[in-house]
Amino acid sequence: MTRILLPTDFSANALNAITYALTLYKDVKCTFYLLNSYMPPVYHTEYLMGSPAQIGLGDVVQQKSMSDLEELKEQLIRDFNNPIHTFITHSALNVLSSEVTRTIQAEGIDIVIMGTQGATGAKEILLGTNTVHVIKNAQCPVMAIPSGFEYEIPEQVLFPTDYEVSLNEQKLSKLLQIVRIHGSLINVMHVHNGYDLNPVQRKYKEQLEKILHKKALFHDVPSNEITTAINNFQLKQKINLLVMVQNKHTFLERLFIEPVIKKIGFHVNIPFLVIPQF
Numbered sequence: 001m002t003r004i005l006l007p008t009d010f011s012a013n014a015l016n017a018i019t020y021a022l023t024l025y026k027d028v029k030c031t032f033y034l035l036n037s038y039m040p041p042v043y044h045t046e047y048l049m050g051s052p053a054q055i056g057l058g059d060v061v062q063q064k065s066m067s068d069l070e071e072l073k074e075q076l077i078r079d080f081n082n083p084i085h086t087f088i089t090h091s092a093l094n095v096l097s098s099e100v101t102r103t104i105q106a107e108g109i110d111i112v113i114m115g116t117q118g119a120t121g122a123k124e125i126l127l128g129t130n131t132v133h134v135i136k137n138a139q140c141p142v143m144a145i146p147s148g149f150e151y152e153i154p155e156q157v158l159f160p161t162d163y164e165v166s167l168n169e170q171k172l173s174k175l176l177q178i179v180r181i182h183g184s185l186i187n188v189m190h191v192h193n194g195y196d197l198n199p200v201q202r203k204y205k206e207q208l209e210k211i212l213h214k215k216a217l218f219h220d221v222p223s224n225e226i227t228t229a230i231n232n233f234q235l236k237q238k239i240n241l242l243v244m245v246q247n248k249h250t251f252l253e254r255l256f257i258e259p260v261i262k263k264i265g266f267h268v269n270i271p272f273l274v275i276p277q278f
Helices: 014-023 045-049 057-080 094-107 122-137 175-184 199-215 227-235 251-256 262-265
Strands: 002-007 032-038 085-093 111-116 144-147 155-161 185-191 216-221 241-246 272-276
Touching: 002 014, 002 094, 002 144, 002 185, 014 032, 014 057, 014 111, 014 144, 032 094, 045 251, 085 094, 085 122, 094 122, 111 122, 122 144, 122 251, 144 262, 155 227, 175 199, 175 272, 185 199, 185 227, 199 216, 241 262
Parallel strands: 002 032, 002 111, 032 085, 111 144, 155 185, 155 241, 185 216, 241 272
Antiparallel strands: 144 272
């Protein structure tokens, strides 16, 4: 039984991500956790403009969240009619990223799938931060689905790597499950800087080759900024899913280098699976 967490704010963007998840896992026995988190009424502009002495407004917000979740659950059962899919609703007064982290631990979640608006301006960046915060803190893989993205079978997967992280089948289990279900091909892309791989990198590359075996092709591309390399690769090959492992940067790197994951997360235009380095 695969346990999948689906955060929702009941927007079209969130529903699009949920639709993607249910389609991606249509042949897998799953429990889907529909999560809606909301903030205390004091954070709502409408509340601040009214009387702070209003009694029970928090209960009203909670009841609205719970009823909307039940309505969404019934809609999904009706529209998808999949007997191997089970739905559990969860409403919480909490910040989204904190509640996602709590739910992952409490329910043994295997993967989080959620929408992200991407970024072209200040408004979109603010809308996209929820996804980035979840990616940064989650202790399980997180898949971000761009706004308006229509489902495609993930036939071609792009997996950029620097071969500086030790990987095993457990860490890559959700990716391997998707590859097995859909017969996907993984394009492992190493952006080289003109130097040969060091002994550690060669060791980790060999590990990856053993794990992926015949499921992958390995590519070396010329030295380039990683986001540019990803975009250039997509121009040559139709990619349906982007996968990256979130490296744990050192303190100095965090201070001076904007993490690649964050940059990609704001500008991704295809589903983006981030695997934590746990």
